[in-house]
Amino acid sequence: MSTPPLAAARRATITDVAREAGTGKTSISRYLNGEMSVLSPELRARIEAAIERLDYQPNQMARGLKRGRNRLIGMLLADLTNPYTVEVLQGVEAACHALGLMPLICHAANEVEMERRYLQLLTTYRVEGVIVNALGVREETLRPVGEGGIPAVLVDRSVEGLVADMVGLDNRAAAELGTRHLLDNGFDDIWFVVQPFEQVSSRQLREAAFREVMNGESGKRDLGGTGGAMGKSGEGGKGGEGGARGHTLVLNLAEPAAVERALAELDRAIDAAGGPGAAVSSATEHTARGATDHAAGNTLASATHSATRNTRRIALFAANAPVALCLALHLKARYGADWQARVALLSIDDPEWAELTGVTTIRQPTYEIGYRAVEFLHERIEGVQTTARDCLLPGELIVRASTLR
Amino acid sequence: MSTPPLAAARRATITDVAREAGTGKTSISRYLNGEMSVLSPELRARIEAAIERLDYQPNQMARGLKRGRNRLIGMLLADLTNPYTVEVLQGVEAACHALGLMPLICHAANEVEMERRYLQLLTTYRVEGVIVNALGVREETLRPVGEGGIPAVLVDRSVEGLVADMVGLDNRAAAELGTRHLLDNGFDDIWFVVQPFEQVSSRQLREAAFREVMNGESGKRDLGGTGGAMGKSGEGGKGGEGGARGHTLVLNLAEPAAVERALAELDRAIDAAGGPGAAVSSATEHTARGATDHAAGNTLASATHSATRNTRRIALFAANAPVALCLALHLKARYGADWQARVALLSIDDPEWAELTGVTTIRQPTYEIGYRAVEFLHERIEGVQTTARDCLLPGELIVRASTLR
DNA sequence: CTGTTAGCGCCTTCAG
DNA sequence: CTGAAGGCGCTAACAG
Numbered sequence: 001m002s003t004p005p006l007a008a009a010r011r012a013t014i015t016d017v018a019r020e021a022g023t024g025k026t027s028i029s030r031y032l033n034g035e036m037s038v039l040s041p042e043l044r045a046r047i048e049a050a051i052e053r054l055d056y057q058p059n060q061m062a063r064g065l066k067r068g069r070n071r072l073i074g075m076l077l078a079d080l081t082n083p084y085t086v087e088v089l090q091g092v093e094a095a096c097h098a099l100g101l102m103p104l105i106c107h108a109a110n111e112v113e114m115e116r117r118y119l120q121l122l123t124t125y126r127v128e129g130v131i132v133n134a135l136g137v138r139e140e141t142l143r144p145v146g147e148g149g150i151p152a153v154l155v156d157r158s159v160e161g162l163v164a165d166m167v168g169l170d171n172r173a174a175a176e177l178g179t180r181h182l183l184d185n186g187f188d189d190i191w192f193v194v195q196p197f198e199q200v201s202s203r204q205l206r207e208a209a210f211r212e213v214m215n216g217e218s219g220k221r222d223l224g225g226t227g228g229a230m231g232k233s234g235e236g237g238k239g240g241e242g243g244a245r246g247h248t249l250v251l252n253l254a255e256p257a258a259v260e261r262a263l264a265e266l267d268r269a270i271d272a273a274g275g276p277g278a279a280v281s282s283a284t285e286h287t288a289r290g291a292t293d294h295a296a297g298n299t300l301a302s303a304t305h306s307a308t309r310n311t312r313r314i315a316l317f318a319a320n321a322p323v324a325l326c327l328a329l330h331l332k333a334r335y336g337a338d339w340q341a342r343v344a345l346l347s348i349d350d351p352e353w354a355e356l357t358g359v360t361t362i363r364q365p366t367y368e369i370g371y372r373a374v375e376f377l378h379e380r381i382e383g384v385q386t387t388a389r390d391c392l393l394p395g396e397l398i399v400r401a402s403t404l405r
Numbered sequence: 406m407s408t409p410p411l412a413a414a415r416r417a418t419i420t421d422v423a424r425e426a427g428t429g430k431t432s433i434s435r436y437l438n439g440e441m442s443v444l445s446p447e448l449r450a451r452i453e454a455a456i457e458r459l460d461y462q463p464n465q466m467a468r469g470l471k472r473g474r475n476r477l478i479g480m481l482l483a484d485l486t487n488p489y490t491v492e493v494l495q496g497v498e499a500a501c502h503a504l505g506l507m508p509l510i511c512h513a514a515n516e517v518e519m520e521r522r523y524l525q526l527l528t529t530y531r532v533e534g535v536i537v538n539a540l541g542v543r544e545e546t547l548r549p550v551g552e553g554g555i556p557a558v559l560v561d562r563s564v565e566g567l568v569a570d571m572v573g574l575d576n577r578a579a580a581e582l583g584t585r586h587l588l589d590n591g592f593d594d595i596w597f598v599v600q601p602f603e604q605v606s607s608r609q610l611r612e613a614a615f616r617e618v619m620n621g622e623s624g625k626r627d628l629g630g631t632g633g634a635m636g637k638s639g640e641g642g643k644g645g646e647g648g649a650r651g652h653t654l655v656l657n658l659a660e661p662a663a664v665e666r667a668l669a670e671l672d673r674a675i676d677a678a679g680g681p682g683a684a685v686s687s688a689t690e691h692t693a694r695g696a697t698d699h700a701a702g703n704t705l706a707s708a709t710h711s712a713t714r715n716t717r718r719i720a721l722f723a724a725n726a727p728v729a730l731c732l733a734l735h736l737k738a739r740y741g742a743d744w745q746a747r748v749a750l751l752s753i754d755d756p757e758w759a760e761l762t763g764v765t766t767i768r769q770p771t772y773e774i775g776y777r778a779v780e781f782l783h784e785r786i787e788g789v790q791t792t793a794r795d796c797l798l799p800g801e802l803i804v805r806a807s808t809l810r
Numbered sequence: 811c812t813g814t815t816a817g818c819g820c821c822t823t824c825a826g
Numbered sequence: 827c828t829g830a831a832g833g834c835g836c837t838a839a840c841a842g
Binding site: 015026029030032033058065066067 | 819
């Protein structure tokens with residue numbers, strides 16, 4: 001249409017527009033707020049023209065200052081590196097867009113100190129609410145939030161001592177779904193691999209559900225509470241009808257040394273279980289590889305592959321994508337490109353490489369999680385007072401080659 | 406330390422603090438701005454106490470309104486789905502943190518309309534500057550930005566008609582690096598696969614550099630300008646010493662039908678080239694796969710693998726990660742898990758699945774790109790007036806199995 | 811050293 | 827229907 005004047009050094013203010021339109025600031029304000037019915041068509045036209053001419057854009061900061069609400073919400077992210085986070089973010093973006101909110105995105109990068117600092121900053125900007133994907137530690141740093149403080153909704157994980165709306169995956173159901181799938185496909189030695197879970201509710205729930213299913217499967221042996229009492233690797237159930245065994249392995253991705261140790265334990269189990277290609281040198285370096293590497297050791301192995309198996313079938317159940325990636329990388333380095341013939345992998349989360357590598361996953365409704373979170377928050381901002389709500393969304397099992405016989 | 410009072414329904418203002426401390430607002434303001442030298446230790450202590458008692462936090466909005474700067478910068482992202490974007494974002498976050506800036510992150514999700522809308526919104530919030538990873542189309546929607554408008558720095562791609570600082574990969578060098586690597590490893594039939602590049606400078610540069618190298622390699626045949634004149638798939642050079650052939654294949658990821666067509670063309674070329682496993686049924690469905698799938702057809706192929714090759718060696722050079730993923734998925738579906746024995750893949754960008762699948766990549770210094778972008782912007786905000794600068798950072802070749810013989 | 815006085819850009823009574 | 831006046835929370839001259 002009409003070419004706007006070259007962006008002024010100083011942006012036009014409501015006063016400028018008023019002068020330009022030959023009227024008072026009040027009318028301009030009314031126009032901006034859509035109170036058209038109270039403006040004569042004539043005045044309205046003049047205002048319209050003036051705004052156009054000056055390329056005027058109301059200052060949100062000033063409006064916010066005056067009315068006490070600035071349409072800003074904070075989005076506190078524990079880890080942008082996790083694909084899950086990015087996906088949730090998209091749902092958040094979309095919902096904000098739809099509701100006229102503007103998200104201030106903050107990335108704590110797994111550091112409590114950052115989380116604290118950002119929360120402070122958000123407060124300072126007077127955001128009307130926050131969506132928190134907490135680091136999961138103590139509620140201490142999250143004090144300014146929630147009841148009494150600024151409206152908040154938690155994503156993926158709840159924080160003890162903080163009552164607020166929560167939206168995330170139905171962890172129990174998802175873990176059960178995955179475990180059952182593995183069991184149904186004949187795996188009788190399942191390792192649930194998870195990051196330290198004492199502090200993170202979602203991990204806790206997943207692990208607990210896994211153990212429960214395994215216990216049921218192995219003839220109802222007891223195992224005590226749900227706490228993180230069992231250290232690095234706890235035995236799930238043994239014996240029982242199918243004799244299915246369940247283990248929990250903690251993989252602290254933040255600690256290379258710990259990762260190494262945990263993986264070593266896993267390796268031992270895998271080697272012990274035997275299985276196809278068991279004879280292959282475990283030292284298959286993937287740096288100085290020969291041209292035959294791809295099919296190395298598999299030529300023979302594949303022959304017995306579909307035959308009756310008399311060894312235990314090991315499966316790894318990764319609690320989330322980062323864990324799955326770590327496992328996959330390790331297995332590939334250790335057993336070569338054909339590692340999947342050796343051990344099955346199933347993961348909660350559905351990273352982009354899952355399809356490529358044929359790994360079975362349980363996809364979280366990430367987009368919807370983000371979307372719902374914003375909706376909840378919006379309601380709170382609008383004054384809804386109901387008690388804290390939980391919104392548990394179901395995961396979807398996506399079966400791929402990795403867990404099929 | 407001392408337990409802050411339960412967050413007040415209404416946050417304390419500077420006036421409250423002044424009253425509480427028994428002094429004027431000015432002193433409080435001075436305290437907030439660190440003008441300690443002008444405050445008596447006694448007053449200072451009282452202020453400190455009052456602030457603590459009231460859990461006072463200055464209102465950024467109000468400060469911004471007054472001083473005309475709010476420390477907010479906009480970050481306009483074309484596509485959060487691209488890992489590249491997320492990585493750059495981390496650099497941005499870090500730099501903002503260091504410089505006391507607060508980034509408002511906006512995701513255009515590849516829609517021009519969104520981009521326009523967000524830019525508008527950012528303007529409305531009076532951000533002091535913007536970092537733009539433009540969609541790359543016309544400069545039209547980016548008019549309010551750059552010279553005369555609000556300070557801006559471009560990331561990854563420049564926009565015609567918009568003079569502003571730019572920071573991104575040294576595309577020419579990167580494409581050359583990749584092409585040379587393939588050539589050096591004996592590939593004599595190279596397909597550069599890229600998304601529509603007329604509008605996106607970085608893609609253009611990569612493609613052009615690729616063609617140049619290939620031309621040089623094939624005996625300096627001409628090829629005309631750098632424009633996108635050659636439609637869907639242009640022939641690079643043919644003949645020449647090694648007889649290396651170069652092709653450019655456009656993959657419009659936004660158009661499933663176009664993708665299908667382009668991939669079909671690629672398939673034909675691959676099939677024609679023969680190579681290991683050429684006899685394998687190209688209809689290898691990966692859904693209903695048998696247990697032998699993994700090594701299918703490779704048992705024999707690997708025997709001739711390292712032997713003298715009398716067929717052309719095809720390599721795919723993906724211009725970025727999304728393209729590489731698309732290619733990999735397709736190839737895997739078509740040639741099975743062992744697709745890499747059939748065709749080599751090299752990609753600019755280093756997605757997390759590259760290591761897992763052993764794909765050679767050229768890693769962009771994403772973190773640094775983001776960091777530098779903020780630094781540039783900060784300088785501009787502080788008033789630096791030099792002519793538009795370009796910061797081209799080098800890519801790093803990460804050799805993996807995919808491109809080795 | 812400290813307080814008083816004006817606004818920043820906008821919205822909101824409250825009178826015309 | 828329209829405009830003038832006052833104030834949101836804070837800073838920036840000016841006076842003491």
